[in-house]
Amino acid sequence: xxxxxxxxxxxxxxxxxxxxxxxxxxxxxxxxxxxxxxxxxxxxxxxxxxxxxxxxxxxxxxxxxxxxxxxxxxxxxxxxxxxxxxxxxxxxxxxxxxxxxxxxxxxxxxxxxxxxxxxxxxxxxxxxxxxxxxxxxxxxxxxxxxxxxxxxxxxxxxxxxxxxxxxxxxxxxxxxxxxxxxxxxxxxxxxxxxxxxxxxxxxxxxxxxxxxxxxxxxxxxxxxxxxxxxxxxxxxxxxxxxxxxxxxxxxxxxxxxxxxxxxxxxxxxxxxxxxxxxxxxxxxxxxxxxxxxxxxxxxxxxxxxxxxxxxxxxxxxxxxxxxxxx
Amino acid sequence: xxxxxxxxxxxxxxxxxxxxxxxxxxxxxxxxxxxxxxxxxxxxxxxxxxxxxxxxxxxxxxxxxxxxxxxxxxxxxxxxxxxxxxxxxxxxxxxxxxxxxxxxxxxxxxxxxxxxxxxxxxxxxxxxxxxxxxxxxxxxxxxxxxxxxxxxxxxxxxxxxxxxxxxxxxxxxxxxxxxxxxxxxxxxxxxxxxxxxxxxxxxxxxxxxxxxxxxxxxxxxxxxxxxxxxxxxxxxxxxxxxxxxxxxxxxxxxxxxxxxxxxxxxxxxxxxxxxxxxxxxxxxxxxxxxxxxxxxxxxxxxxxxxxxxxxxxxxxxxxxxxxxxx
DNA sequence: GAATATAATGTAAGCGCTTTCATTTTGCTT
DNA sequence: AAGCAAAATGAAAGCGCTTACATTATATTC
Numbered sequence: 001x002x003x004x005x006x007x008x009x010x011x012x013x014x015x016x017x018x019x020x021x022x023x024x025x026x027x028x029x030x031x032x033x034x035x036x037x038x039x040x041x042x043x044x045x046x047x048x049x050x051x052x053x054x055x056x057x058x059x060x061x062x063x064x065x066x067x068x069x070x071x072x073x074x075x076x077x078x079x080x081x082x083x084x085x086x087x088x089x090x091x092x093x094x095x096x097x098x099x100x101x102x103x104x105x106x107x108x109x110x111x112x113x114x115x116x117x118x119x120x121x122x123x124x125x126x127x128x129x130x131x132x133x134x135x136x137x138x139x140x141x142x143x144x145x146x147x148x149x150x151x152x153x154x155x156x157x158x159x160x161x162x163x164x165x166x167x168x169x170x171x172x173x174x175x176x177x178x179x180x181x182x183x184x185x186x187x188x189x190x191x192x193x194x195x196x197x198x199x200x201x202x203x204x205x206x207x208x209x210x211x212x213x214x215x216x217x218x219x220x221x222x223x224x225x226x227x228x229x230x231x232x233x234x235x236x237x238x239x240x241x242x243x244x245x246x247x248x249x250x251x252x253x254x255x256x257x258x259x260x261x262x263x264x265x266x267x268x269x270x271x272x273x274x275x276x277x278x279x280x281x282x283x284x285x286x287x288x289x290x291x292x293x294x295x296x297x298x299x300x301x302x303x304x305x306x307x308x309x310x311x312x313x314x315x316x317x318x319x320x321x322x323x324x325x326x
Numbered sequence: 327x328x329x330x331x332x333x334x335x336x337x338x339x340x341x342x343x344x345x346x347x348x349x350x351x352x353x354x355x356x357x358x359x360x361x362x363x364x365x366x367x368x369x370x371x372x373x374x375x376x377x378x379x380x381x382x383x384x385x386x387x388x389x390x391x392x393x394x395x396x397x398x399x400x401x402x403x404x405x406x407x408x409x410x411x412x413x414x415x416x417x418x419x420x421x422x423x424x425x426x427x428x429x430x431x432x433x434x435x436x437x438x439x440x441x442x443x444x445x446x447x448x449x450x451x452x453x454x455x456x457x458x459x460x461x462x463x464x465x466x467x468x469x470x471x472x473x474x475x476x477x478x479x480x481x482x483x484x485x486x487x488x489x490x491x492x493x494x495x496x497x498x499x500x501x502x503x504x505x506x507x508x509x510x511x512x513x514x515x516x517x518x519x520x521x522x523x524x525x526x527x528x529x530x531x532x533x534x535x536x537x538x539x540x541x542x543x544x545x546x547x548x549x550x551x552x553x554x555x556x557x558x559x560x561x562x563x564x565x566x567x568x569x570x571x572x573x574x575x576x577x578x579x580x581x582x583x584x585x586x587x588x589x590x591x592x593x594x595x596x597x598x599x600x601x602x603x604x605x606x607x608x609x610x611x612x613x614x615x616x617x618x619x620x621x622x623x624x625x626x627x628x629x630x631x632x633x634x635x636x637x638x639x640x641x642x643x644x645x646x647x648x649x650x651x652x
Numbered sequence: 653g654a655a656t657a658t659a660a661t662g663t664a665a666g667c668g669c670t671t672t673c674a675t676t677t678t679g680c681t682t
Numbered sequence: 683a684a685g686c687a688a689a690a691t692g693a694a695a696g697c698g699c700t701t702a703c704a705t706t707a708t709a710t711t712c
């Protein structure tokens with residue numbers, strides 16, 4: 001920057017202004033400086049800029065997994081939206097490990113970002129500390145509950161489970177099962193499972209079978225179907241905590257000669273693209289993943305533009321997408 | 327840090343050393359300083375640290391898309407591996423837009439990261455400039471070719487296309503088609519398409535049909551199948567540039583009453599989890615996605631540990647996974 | 653115990669910007 | 683043309699650390 005200033009015959013302060021706040025510099029100098037910077041291939045050092053300016057154009061976002069397509073799409077959307085406003089996403093991934101989350105949050109906070117976005121409401125002590133003493137907006141996404149740390153934008157997973165159970169109950173289905181993946185680690189899947197069981201029991205007076213599998217992938221869905229049928233042969237409906245599991249079960253049902261929805265009804269969760277294309281098409285519960293990304297960006301931007309904006313707590317709800325498997 | 331120093335009764339330099347290079351400080355002071363820092367909840371400011379130290383623990387990685395499961399899994403793997411060594415990934419996503427890539431690369435470079443990892447070999451002029459003047463290792467991943475900018479780790483997509491064509495030709499299949507998504511933007515898919523067409527023509531003397539669809543999603547696979555059959559009704563084999571397209575086509579074939587592989591042979595690309603579970607199971611070409619992530623991390627770490635390590639250019643190759651659709 | 657080597661600590665100079673405040677220039681008014 | 687407000691520019695003080703170098707304490711040798 002010093003060099004640009006020298007060549008352009010101005011002070012570094014003016015160069016900084018010309019680049020940072022062009023409207024504060026005369027037209028003539030602005031163009032001259034820009035031209036020189038261009039010619040010299042000057043690239044500002046953002047680290048120095050951030051140290052001096054006490055703010056970075058960074059937004060830390062922490063998700064459990066990058067390969068989970070919900071988070072991936074939320075992330076992709078947020079990246080694009082924030083980028084348009086000059087912010088850059090700093091993405092972290094902890095694999096459902098709260099200790100790892102704690103370390104990542106601490107690391108992110110030390111870059112003092114413009115905002116911090118984390119997934120879920122359940123965090124380690126240290127994470128809570130770091131987050132609540134962070135000098136920036138903090139939003140907890142993908143979950144709804146009372147009293148967010150600062151802002152919360154998501155939906156009730158427990159509610160999604162209830163919806164599934166109520167739907168089954170209304171159809172007069174009494175022999176049901178819930179299949180969930182890594183319920184011990186994924187709090188959201190756990191909440192859906194609990195919501196389902198509690199509601200189904202309350203509404204039908206019968207206890208649903210719950211089976212847990214070790215991953216969200218297709219193969220486990222097929223395996224789960226076998227286990228459900230082994231443990232409760234007269235099962236007529238299964239709710240899955242993920243569409244991929246449901247699709248895996250459909251493939252398995254196909255192999256086993258079971259007809260869907262005739263012999264067995266299947267309800268997914270996620271409304272992945274594939275749900276619209278299976279034979280028959282998969283009935284599923286749709287979480288508001290696009291809405292979450294948008295709402296997070298909108299809220300963070302608002303907070304950044306007008307720092308006195310208060311935090312919010314949003315429940316974006318889920319939708320039942322009726323197709324052909326129930 | 328000043329406060330920690332005051333409370334511990336030492337200079338800030340000592341505090342810095344105690345935290346950064348503990349072995350350079352006496353046992354007694356080290357524990358005292360650590361204890362004070364802990365008690366005061368001191369969190370170092372990484373921005374200041376990086377400015378002073380002239381290097382950041384950041385590794386910039388730029389991919390076309392976060393929702394593409396190959397990149398997502400490479401990214402997830404790299405995150406974990408680098409994290410273990412104290413590096414943090416800075417992830418960028420440009421949606422196959424070279425101008426956007428250029429901006430992101432410039433933005434990333436201005437944080438002067440420890441390394442920069444980009445996807446592919448085809449970049450805008452400005453990207454090339456920034457990358458070649460970057461003061462850190464640069465690796466181009468997911469593609470193979472001669473003369474990488476610095477290091478290259480990937481495989482030949484053209485070769486993957488050739489493999490598919492050769493496989494079809496060996497089976498005596500002469501009426502074939504290639505279905506690719508966004509061939510105008512995705513250079514890797516384009517290379518596979520070209521590799522397929524050239525090789526198929528050379529080997530069988532007949533021109534394969536090529537159809538382009540607008541996304542990598544299932545629905546487009548089904549649509550593509552209809553188009554192929556409309557344009558070339560006697561088609562006996564189709565190679566897809568992605569497994570999801572192939573699965574979409576299988577669903578459509580099912581609806582149309584076509585038997586696979588009897589009436590039509592289908593070859594995917596990607597070896598996604600789903601390929602192992604369809605009925606029949608999908609024959610596909612497997613890119614070395616895990617190997618890429620590992621190799622990139624290993625190489626970058628090596629370069630960082632021993633700065634005189636030269637760049638490399640690795641072709642990790644693809645594998646044909648024989649299953650039941652061809 | 654003096655002399656010397658070695659380890660531990662402190663001092664202070666930046667790292668490359670941004671921003672406040674002071675100064676100069678410009679554009680209007682009368 | 684003088685006078686003033688407003689706009690444009692420059693000087694300089696940091697931002698919170700790291701690290702080269704100087705200094706002091708400690709260990710080792712004879």
